[in-house]
Amino acid sequence: MSVALRIEGLTVAYRVAGGERRVVVSGVDLELQEGTVVGLAGESGCGKSTLALAATGYRAPGAEILAGRSLLGDLDLVSLPERDLRKVWGARISFVAQNALGALNPGTTIERQFKQTLRAHSQARGAAVRTRSLELLEAVGIPEPDAALGRYSHQFSGGQQQRIAIALSLASDPSVLILDEPTTGLDVTTQARITAMLSGLLADSGVAALYVSHDLALLSTIADRMVVMYGGQVVEQAACDEALQRPRHPYTRALLQAAPDVEGRRQLLGIPGRPPLSVQEGRCAFADRCTMAVDACTAQSIGLESVGSDHLVRCIRVAEPALATPPRTLTAKRREGEQGAPLLTAEGLVCSYHRNREPVVRDVSLHVEAGEILGIVGESGSGKTTLLRALSGVIAPTEGAIRLDGTELAGLARQRRPEQRRDLQLVFQNPMSSLNPLHTAADTLRRPIRLFRPDVSRGEERETIVELLESVNLAPEIADRRPSALSGGQLQRLSIARALAARPRLILCDEVTSALDLSVQAIIVELLRDLVTRTGVSILFVSHDLGVVRALCDRTVVMRDGVVRETAETEQLFTDPGDPYTSELLAAMPALPQAEVTA
Numbered sequence: 001m002s003v004a005l006r007i008e009g010l011t012v013a014y015r016v017a018g019g020e021r022r023v024v025v026s027g028v029d030l031e032l033q034e035g036t037v038v039g040l041a042g043e044s045g046c047g048k049s050t051l052a053l054a055a056t057g058y059r060a061p062g063a064e065i066l067a068g069r070s071l072l073g074d075l076d077l078v079s080l081p082e083r084d085l086r087k088v089w090g091a092r093i094s095f096v097a098q099n100a101l102g103a104l105n106p107g108t109t110i111e112r113q114f115k116q117t118l119r120a121h122s123q124a125r126g127a128a129v130r131t132r133s134l135e136l137l138e139a140v141g142i143p144e145p146d147a148a149l150g151r152y153s154h155q156f157s158g159g160q161q162q163r164i165a166i167a168l169s170l171a172s173d174p175s176v177l178i179l180d181e182p183t184t185g186l187d188v189t190t191q192a193r194i195t196a197m198l199s200g201l202l203a204d205s206g207v208a209a210l211y212v213s214h215d216l217a218l219l220s221t222i223a224d225r226m227v228v229m230y231g232g233q234v235v236e237q238a239a240c241d242e243a244l245q246r247p248r249h250p251y252t253r254a255l256l257q258a259a260p261d262v263e264g265r266r267q268l269l270g271i272p273g274r275p276p277l278s279v280q281e282g283r284c285a286f287a288d289r290c291t292m293a294v295d296a297c298t299a300q301s302i303g304l305e306s307v308g309s310d311h312l313v314r315c316i317r318v319a320e321p322a323l324a325t326p327p328r329t330l331t332a333k334r335r336e337g338e339q340g341a342p343l344l345t346a347e348g349l350v351c352s353y354h355r356n357r358e359p360v361v362r363d364v365s366l367h368v369e370a371g372e373i374l375g376i377v378g379e380s381g382s383g384k385t386t387l388l389r390a391l392s393g394v395i396a397p398t399e400g401a402i403r404l405d406g407t408e409l410a411g412l413a414r415q416r417r418p419e420q421r422r423d424l425q426l427v428f429q430n431p432m433s434s435l436n437p438l439h440t441a442a443d444t445l446r447r448p449i450r451l452f453r454p455d456v457s458r459g460e461e462r463e464t465i466v467e468l469l470e471s472v473n474l475a476p477e478i479a480d481r482r483p484s485a486l487s488g489g490q491l492q493r494l495s496i497a498r499a500l501a502a503r504p505r506l507i508l509c510d511e512v513t514s515a516l517d518l519s520v521q522a523i524i525v526e527l528l529r530d531l532v533t534r535t536g537v538s539i540l541f542v543s544h545d546l547g548v549v550r551a552l553c554d555r556t557v558v559m560r561d562g563v564v565r566e567t568a569e570t571e572q573l574f575t576d577p578g579d580p581y582t583s584e585l586l587a588a589m590p591a592l593p594q595a596e597v598t599a
Helices: 048-055 082-088 110-121 127-139 158-169 188-205 216-222 240-245 250-258 384-392 418-423 441-452 458-471 476-480 488-501 518-535 546-552 570-575 580-588
Strands: 003-015 021-033 037-041 063-072 093-096 176-180 208-212 225-230 233-239 305-308 311-313 342-351 361-369 373-377 399-404 424-427 506-510 538-542 555-560 563-569
Touching (some): 003 208, 021 048, 021 063, 037 048, 048 063, 048 176, 093 158, 110 127, 127 158, 188 580, 216 240, 233 240, 233 250, 250 518, 342 384, 342 538, 361 373, 361 538, 361 563, 373 384, 373 518, 384 424, 384 506, 384 538, 418 424, 424 488, 441 458, 441 476, 441 488, 458 488, 488 506, 488 518, 518 538, 563 570
Parallel strands (some): 037 225, 093 176, 176 208, 373 555, 424 506, 506 538
Antiparallel strands (some): 225 233, 233 311, 342 361, 555 563
């Protein structure tokens, strides 16, 4: 196989406040071969997306490519002026962004976007443009492609938008495709369909692909080769099966221990700390978080070394046995046959957003027990979030009843008594949009304290705020920071602390881990389990990630098209599903290959 794209010594920096230059990618070498997929993994902030964009020659605002080349055949994309790059982008190398809706033009039809792409980068004209557009939409599985061409991007579901973005990227038959988290946030069945579709298209076309993702299980299903980045450097590189089954770098092992797995109920182990903001010269960047670190790790530069056939690792202790903690199997909180008192019950709930429209939630009944974590799973559009909004009082159900301790609740939160509003707290999927950007963390926590905690005097507020931050493993100094100064994981923990500030009896969590990388996700999952143990709070946990649900929840509800299809103890549901739809969901979820714990 010939090399479609060769990256040599690529080094990228950003200009930050005060004019300082911060190097975020350093000396990366990488090859993309025709007809193969390279998976690029690592936590947020490790340089994955920066590397992917720089490989196309694109310079993000404030970014500088300090050194290296990105060779597309005989073209060095790094040295090409922008006017020449625009002739290459979309024609020979294409990019698929994580946010398909943001990448598609909301003001023009899908047909016009295909026309613009094909006229700019191909010889297709007239009827040939429409024929090619229809072929591409059909290839990516868009129903009724002829009608789809006349619609706008917002008229498609999230999965369909991503399929259309992929079709546009392949319109001009590029030789290289860069995909940056293209299925993050999508439900398991949509993700499985897109991944299968991509695998088929790439195999048929011979396109070389770089697939950026923090989902190791997903990469195991599509990638031929795995590259793991940390601190702006490649720390491990090998064939995909080799990297995941016999990981040699402590960071790769730590990522695998943080990854949820649909095939087993085990503890998810987060990685304490966070990646450095810039490349760490003259030392191992992972040493501060590594269980195997010794003094020598921070006293010298460490290069990539070969540890076998085509397996490279950046670690001086690679030949020694691993010190990683073996995965611990979890047991459910409750034993078989044990049942607690219902805290919250919903009976015959029906929810609609518009009068005379088909209900989004139809005749749903469920209950949450005291001290229980109840999971709700299902595809996008199954009614999970709508159900959560009805329970919390954000919207009022059109039919049915919601009861807390046997007392029926009013439909809207503002109509409920203060103690009822206190007892049910909602944590949203996107903390950045649900937190006031002008308020510090202390301001955010102070409001529910004043609303629901008459036992806390003004003089005791600061102490209570610090206690709340510490309860979700946030340092006290976070109190004076605004959301823009916090990481995604810190923002989500602050949102949970805000819910806890009211001392609720039930926390409703809406996809609270879907946008987090593996390590932060594992920390949030462990935090929720710990909160239930320490405080006795109940949790209703909505998610499309079945691996997370298996690791966290005691019972699980499966929804489809607004209807509950199955409710069961979590382990029973995963090992012996009673509904065919549950079996479909489980089959769609990628599973991690079994990794060795020791070197």
